[in-house]
Amino acid sequence: MSAVYDVKDLVIDLYTPTVSVRAVDGAGFHVDAGETLAIVGESGSGKTVMTLGPLGLLPEGVAVDLRGQASADGQNILDLSPRDLSALRGGFFGVIFQDPMSALNPMLKIGPQLAEQARRFQGLSAEAARKEAVSLLARSGIPDPEDRFDRYPHELSGGMLQRAMIALALAARPRVLIADEPTTALDATVQAQILALIRQIQKEDGIAVILITHDIGAVSVLADRVMVLYAGQVAEEGPALDVLTDPVHPYTRGLLASVPDFRSENATGTREIPGLPPNQARLAAGCRFAERCDRVQPACHKRRPALVAVHRGSDPRRVACPVVLAEEVIAHG
Ligand SMILES: Nc1ncnc2c1ncn2[C@@H]1O[C@H](COP(=O)(O)OP(=O)(O)OP(=O)(O)O)[C@@H](O)[C@H]1O
Ligand SMILES: [Mg+2]
Structure with missing residues (x-):
């Protein structure tokens, strides 16, 4: 299957005064039609900038140097003019x-905001766009959509x-839905409802979903x-359930140990990873997690670990840690 959104070798430098x-x-990363990719990591790890940066959605007030490859349905999007990129994005x-x-x-x-979006990106007439807006409100689980159509935010x-x-x-009938922390501001019941809604839309429309989240339960x-x-x-990438139940990279292990067990109702005894993420303004050579890693070896400080495929679970996993990968080779031949 070919990826609908495919990003490779991305480097993004941000400059402020x-x-x-x-x-x-x-x-x-890449995401295929009908697939949901979750991106996790601590605050500041680059989830938002990596996902939205190639679309031209970057923090305001900073100068940006972006290099690498990014394509939407095979079309290179990094060479598009800001105007064409904006049209594609919508x-x-x-x-x-x-x-x-x-x-x-x-x-x-x-309502009119939705209708305008539907008119613009689906080419609907004013009347058809109004109908579409009401049906989108209903589909999104908003009761009494005719009434809500005329409400202000x-x-x-x-x-x-x-x-x-x-x-x-x-409203624009997107091929890729990117949800960046879609539920953090909401209470638990509403969070669950919103996640269920995203899942339902994804199933019905077969679109690709990228979910950026801190919520391992949502993953x-x-x-x-x-x-x-x-x-x-x-650090690591693979089938969600395999990674959650059998993490390989020491950082993934630490991250999962620091959240309540997503499978149990009354989890206790969570552990934080000691230390803080590195200052990305002054990065040393070698593995960026080395300072906080409980498996660190002297070599980890010298060379940046490559992301290597390892067969574990249902599909290939990719892991950037030579220390644990060496153990895998010994354990599994
Ligand atoms: N407006 C900005 N000015 C300067 N640096 C920024 C700005 N926005 C992001 N950064 C830096 O870019 C890096 C990646 O930030 P990003 O927002 O992508 O992280 P994130 O993983 O999405 O975090 P969070 O979970 O808090 O949303 C961080 O080191 C952050 O400090
Ligand atoms: Mg973010």
Whole structure:
């Protein structure tokens, strides 16, 4: 299957007047139609910048140097003009942000915002676009959609606003839905409902979904594959359930040990990974996790670990840790 969104060897440097940061350092990912890829990692590991950077959605007020390859349905998107990229982004990629107000205009009623998006990207007439907007509201689980059509964003609760933003993202009939921490601001019940909605849309439309999250429970429910990012580099990548139940990279192991057991109701005894992520403005050679790693060897400080395929579980896993990979080879021949 060919990837609908494919990013390779991505390097993104961010410059502010005071610091320069290598936010993404040679990372890549791909997502296929009908598949959900989850991207996890601590705050600041580069999840958002890596996923949205190639689409031209980058932090404001910083200068950016972006290198690598990125394609949408086989088309190179890094060479597009800002105008063409913006047009492609609207129709091909639907983005759900943590804060619905970053996507919705507070001055305009919800329904007309959806209708405008449907008119623009689906080429619908004004009347058909209005119908489509109402049906998108209903599909996103908003009760009484005819009434909600004429509401302003501030008249909706947090959960309803999040649903309205999902409806807005779907109005363009995207091929890739990117959900960046879609539920962190919501309470647990609404979180579960929003995740169920994303899963339902994904099943019905067969679109590709990229879920950026801190929520390992959400990964276990939604994701086919998971990618673990550490300080702008991929630590481990593989089938979600395999990685969650049998992590290989010491960082993935630490990350999973630091969250309550996603399979048990009343988890206890979680452990934090000691230390802090490295300062990405001053990075040493070698493995970026070495300072915090309980398996560290002297060689880890010298050379950057390559991402290597290892057969474990149902599909190949890719892991960037020569120390544990050496043990795998000894253990499994
Ligand atoms: N506006 C900005 N100015 C300067 N540096 C930034 C800015 N936005 C992000 N960065 C840097 O880029 C790196 C990656 O940030 P990114 O937002 O992609 O992380 P993230 O994994 O999405 O984190 P979170 O889980 O908190 O959303 C971090 O080191 C961060 O400090
Ligand atoms: Mg982020």
